[in-house]
Amino acid sequence: xxxxxxxxxxxxxxxxxxxxxxxxxxxxxxxxxxxxxxxxxxxxxxxxxxxxxxxxxxxxxxxxxxxxxxxxxxxxxxxxxxxxxxxxxxxxxxxxxxxxxxxxxxxxxxxxxxxxxxxxx
Amino acid sequence: xxxxxxxxxxxxxxxxxxxxxxxxxxxxxxxxxxxxxxxxxxxxxxxxxxxxxxxxxxxxxxxxxxxxxxxxxxxxxxxxxxxxxxxxxxxxxxxxxxxxxxxxxxx
Numbered sequence: 001x002x003x004x005x006x007x008x009x010x011x012x013x014x015x016x017x018x019x020x021x022x023x024x025x026x027x028x029x030x031x032x033x034x035x036x037x038x039x040x041x042x043x044x045x046x047x048x049x050x051x052x053x054x055x056x057x058x059x060x061x062x063x064x065x066x067x068x069x070x071x072x073x074x075x076x077x078x079x080x081x082x083x084x085x086x087x088x089x090x091x092x093x094x095x096x097x098x099x100x101x102x103x104x105x106x107x108x109x110x111x112x113x114x115x116x117x118x119x120x121x
Numbered sequence: 122x123x124x125x126x127x128x129x130x131x132x133x134x135x136x137x138x139x140x141x142x143x144x145x146x147x148x149x150x151x152x153x154x155x156x157x158x159x160x161x162x163x164x165x166x167x168x169x170x171x172x173x174x175x176x177x178x179x180x181x182x183x184x185x186x187x188x189x190x191x192x193x194x195x196x197x198x199x200x201x202x203x204x205x206x207x208x209x210x211x212x213x214x215x216x217x218x219x220x221x222x223x224x225x226x227x228x
Contacts, residue, residue: 037166046219047217050217
Protein backbone atom coordinates (compact mmCIF):
# COMPACT_ATOMS: atom_id res chain seq x y z
CA UNK A 1 0.00 0.00 0.00
CA UNK A 2 0.99 3.66 -0.33
CA UNK A 3 3.45 4.80 2.31
CA UNK A 4 4.91 8.25 2.83
CA UNK A 5 7.48 8.69 5.60
CA UNK A 6 8.80 12.14 6.53
CA UNK A 7 12.10 12.73 8.27
CA UNK A 8 14.55 15.53 9.02
CA UNK A 9 12.49 17.59 11.43
CA UNK A 10 13.78 18.97 14.71
CA UNK A 11 14.62 22.14 16.56
CA UNK A 12 16.35 24.99 14.75
CA UNK A 13 17.10 28.59 15.64
CA UNK A 14 15.43 31.49 13.84
CA UNK A 15 17.31 32.22 10.64
CA UNK A 16 18.51 28.63 10.40
CA UNK A 17 17.94 25.94 7.80
CA UNK A 18 16.51 22.44 7.73
CA UNK A 19 15.79 19.89 5.01
CA UNK A 20 12.83 17.58 5.24
CA UNK A 21 12.65 14.34 3.28
CA UNK A 22 9.65 12.22 2.39
CA UNK A 23 10.32 8.65 1.28
CA UNK A 24 7.57 7.11 -0.81
CA UNK A 25 6.75 3.46 -1.44
CA UNK A 26 3.90 1.28 -2.64
CA UNK A 27 3.23 3.21 -5.86
CA UNK A 28 4.98 4.51 -8.99
CA UNK A 29 6.40 7.69 -7.48
CA UNK A 30 7.40 9.29 -10.79
CA UNK A 31 3.75 9.36 -11.93
CA UNK A 32 2.47 11.71 -9.23
CA UNK A 33 2.83 15.32 -8.15
CA UNK A 34 3.70 15.78 -4.50
CA UNK A 35 2.78 18.44 -1.93
CA UNK A 36 3.98 19.70 1.41
CA UNK A 37 1.29 20.86 3.85
CA UNK A 38 1.93 22.13 7.36
CA UNK A 39 -0.03 22.53 10.58
CA UNK A 40 1.05 24.87 13.35
CA UNK A 41 0.36 23.62 16.89
CA UNK A 42 -3.38 23.71 17.58
CA UNK A 43 -4.11 25.31 14.20
CA UNK A 44 -5.51 24.30 10.84
CA UNK A 45 -3.88 23.03 7.67
CA UNK A 46 -1.78 25.31 5.46
CA UNK A 47 -0.65 24.27 2.00
CA UNK A 48 3.07 24.98 1.44
CA UNK A 49 4.30 23.77 -1.96
CA UNK A 50 3.74 21.40 -4.87
CA UNK A 51 6.05 19.79 -7.43
CA UNK A 52 5.07 18.14 -10.67
CA UNK A 53 5.68 14.44 -11.30
CA UNK A 54 8.89 15.18 -13.24
CA UNK A 55 10.11 18.06 -11.12
CA UNK A 56 9.82 20.62 -13.91
CA UNK A 57 7.25 22.82 -12.21
CA UNK A 58 7.06 24.02 -8.62
CA UNK A 59 4.65 26.36 -6.91
CA UNK A 60 4.75 27.88 -3.42
CA UNK A 61 2.55 29.58 -0.91
CA UNK A 62 3.33 33.27 -0.54
CA UNK A 63 4.32 32.69 3.09
CA UNK A 64 7.33 30.54 2.08
CA UNK A 65 8.14 31.84 -1.42
CA UNK A 66 11.84 32.65 -1.70
CA UNK A 67 12.74 30.79 1.52
CA UNK A 68 11.62 27.19 0.87
CA UNK A 69 12.50 24.96 -2.07
CA UNK A 70 10.70 21.78 -3.01
CA UNK A 71 12.53 19.15 -5.05
CA UNK A 72 12.37 15.45 -5.82
CA UNK A 73 14.60 12.56 -6.81
CA UNK A 74 12.54 10.03 -8.74
CA UNK A 75 15.42 7.53 -8.65
CA UNK A 76 15.17 7.55 -4.85
CA UNK A 77 11.37 7.90 -4.60
CA UNK A 78 11.87 10.90 -2.36
CA UNK A 79 10.58 14.45 -2.21
CA UNK A 80 12.38 17.16 -0.25
CA UNK A 81 11.64 20.49 1.34
CA UNK A 82 14.65 22.73 1.88
CA UNK A 83 13.72 25.39 4.42
CA UNK A 84 15.97 28.44 4.79
CA UNK A 85 15.68 31.66 6.80
CA UNK A 86 13.34 29.93 9.19
CA UNK A 87 11.03 31.99 11.36
CA UNK A 88 9.22 31.16 14.58
CA UNK A 89 5.95 31.14 12.61
CA UNK A 90 7.26 28.21 10.54
CA UNK A 91 6.93 25.99 13.61
CA UNK A 92 4.56 23.22 12.56
CA UNK A 93 4.06 19.60 11.74
CA UNK A 94 4.99 19.18 8.08
CA UNK A 95 3.13 16.58 6.05
CA UNK A 96 4.02 15.33 2.61
CA UNK A 97 1.04 14.30 0.54
CA UNK A 98 0.51 12.67 -2.82
CA UNK A 99 -1.61 14.43 -5.39
CA UNK A 100 -4.05 12.28 -7.34
CA UNK A 101 -2.38 13.20 -10.64
CA UNK A 102 0.87 14.28 -12.30
CA UNK A 103 0.29 18.01 -12.31
CA UNK A 104 -0.86 18.71 -8.77
CA UNK A 105 -4.28 19.83 -9.88
CA UNK A 106 -6.30 17.39 -7.83
CA UNK A 107 -6.79 16.45 -4.19
CA UNK A 108 -4.27 14.83 -1.85
CA UNK A 109 -5.21 11.17 -1.64
CA UNK A 110 -2.43 9.92 0.64
CA UNK A 111 -0.57 11.61 3.49
CA UNK A 112 2.51 10.91 5.55
CA UNK A 113 2.41 10.84 9.34
CA UNK A 114 4.05 14.26 9.61
CA UNK A 115 7.30 15.59 11.04
CA UNK A 116 7.61 18.37 13.62
CA UNK A 117 9.76 21.41 12.93
CA UNK A 118 10.30 23.77 15.85
CA UNK A 119 11.89 27.15 15.26
CA UNK A 120 13.01 28.59 18.57
CA UNK A 121 15.97 30.28 20.18
CA UNK B 122 -6.50 33.47 -3.50
CA UNK B 123 -9.78 31.76 -2.73
CA UNK B 124 -10.70 31.91 0.96
CA UNK B 125 -12.77 29.07 2.37
CA UNK B 126 -14.89 29.73 5.45
CA UNK B 127 -16.25 26.76 7.36
CA UNK B 128 -19.18 26.81 9.74
CA UNK B 129 -19.91 26.14 12.45
CA UNK B 130 -16.56 26.12 14.24
CA UNK B 131 -17.74 23.37 16.54
CA UNK B 132 -20.68 21.01 16.25
CA UNK B 133 -21.82 19.17 19.40
CA UNK B 134 -23.82 16.08 18.53
CA UNK B 135 -24.63 12.62 19.84
CA UNK B 136 -23.90 9.30 18.11
CA UNK B 137 -26.68 8.50 15.66
CA UNK B 138 -27.39 12.15 14.83
CA UNK B 139 -26.75 13.82 11.48
CA UNK B 140 -23.92 16.32 11.05
CA UNK B 141 -24.12 19.06 8.43
CA UNK B 142 -20.90 20.99 7.81
CA UNK B 143 -20.71 24.06 5.60
CA UNK B 144 -17.86 25.41 3.48
CA UNK B 145 -18.27 28.75 1.73
CA UNK B 146 -15.84 30.02 -0.89
CA UNK B 147 -14.96 33.67 -1.44
CA UNK B 148 -15.53 33.19 -5.16
CA UNK B 149 -17.24 30.64 -7.32
CA UNK B 150 -15.47 27.27 -7.59
CA UNK B 151 -15.73 24.55 -10.12
CA UNK B 152 -17.22 21.61 -8.23
CA UNK B 153 -14.30 19.60 -9.60
CA UNK B 154 -11.98 21.40 -7.21
CA UNK B 155 -13.48 20.87 -3.76
CA UNK B 156 -12.41 18.15 -1.30
CA UNK B 157 -13.05 17.26 2.33
CA UNK B 158 -10.63 15.72 4.82
CA UNK B 159 -11.02 14.24 8.27
CA UNK B 160 -8.34 14.63 10.94
CA UNK B 161 -8.24 12.95 14.31
CA UNK B 162 -5.91 14.08 17.13
CA UNK B 163 -2.31 13.13 16.50
CA UNK B 164 -3.07 11.78 13.05
CA UNK B 165 -2.58 12.95 9.49
CA UNK B 166 -5.57 14.17 7.51
CA UNK B 167 -7.49 11.56 5.54
CA UNK B 168 -9.26 12.21 2.25
CA UNK B 169 -13.02 11.72 2.53
CA UNK B 170 -14.60 13.44 -0.46
CA UNK B 171 -13.19 14.69 -3.75
CA UNK B 172 -14.75 16.65 -6.61
CA UNK B 173 -17.47 17.82 -4.21
CA UNK B 174 -19.30 14.49 -3.99
CA UNK B 175 -16.99 11.59 -4.81
CA UNK B 176 -16.23 9.29 -1.87
CA UNK B 177 -12.63 8.25 -1.45
CA UNK B 178 -11.67 4.60 -1.26
CA UNK B 179 -12.90 2.93 1.89
CA UNK B 180 -15.08 5.84 3.05
CA UNK B 181 -18.49 4.68 4.36
CA UNK B 182 -21.59 5.84 2.53
CA UNK B 183 -22.82 7.75 5.58
CA UNK B 184 -20.42 10.48 4.36
CA UNK B 185 -21.72 12.56 1.47
CA UNK B 186 -20.79 15.84 -0.17
CA UNK B 187 -22.79 18.30 -2.19
CA UNK B 188 -22.81 21.87 -3.40
CA UNK B 189 -21.85 24.19 -6.20
CA UNK B 190 -20.66 27.71 -6.85
CA UNK B 191 -19.64 29.11 -3.48
CA UNK B 192 -21.56 26.82 -1.10
CA UNK B 193 -20.56 23.27 -0.30
CA UNK B 194 -21.72 20.81 2.34
CA UNK B 195 -20.40 17.67 3.99
CA UNK B 196 -23.11 15.53 5.56
CA UNK B 197 -22.48 12.68 7.95
CA UNK B 198 -25.60 10.57 8.44
CA UNK B 199 -25.95 8.76 11.73
CA UNK B 200 -22.67 9.65 13.46
CA UNK B 201 -20.52 6.79 14.63
CA UNK B 202 -18.12 7.20 17.59
CA UNK B 203 -15.14 7.19 15.21
CA UNK B 204 -16.55 10.17 13.27
CA UNK B 205 -15.83 12.67 16.04
CA UNK B 206 -12.94 14.61 14.58
CA UNK B 207 -12.02 17.83 12.78
CA UNK B 208 -13.10 18.25 9.16
CA UNK B 209 -11.47 20.50 6.59
CA UNK B 210 -12.62 21.55 3.16
CA UNK B 211 -10.00 22.32 0.52
CA UNK B 212 -10.06 23.85 -2.91
CA UNK B 213 -7.31 22.72 -5.26
CA UNK B 214 -6.97 25.56 -7.69
CA UNK B 215 -3.71 27.38 -7.30
CA UNK B 216 -2.89 28.33 -4.67
CA UNK B 217 -4.46 25.47 -2.78
CA UNK B 218 -6.34 26.64 0.31
CA UNK B 219 -8.04 24.97 3.25
CA UNK B 220 -10.92 26.09 5.40
CA UNK B 221 -10.19 26.65 9.07
CA UNK B 222 -11.91 23.42 10.10
CA UNK B 223 -15.07 22.28 11.88
CA UNK B 224 -14.73 20.20 15.01
CA UNK B 225 -17.44 17.59 15.48
CA UNK B 226 -17.50 16.77 19.17
CA UNK B 227 -19.57 14.40 21.21
CA UNK B 228 -22.33 16.01 23.20
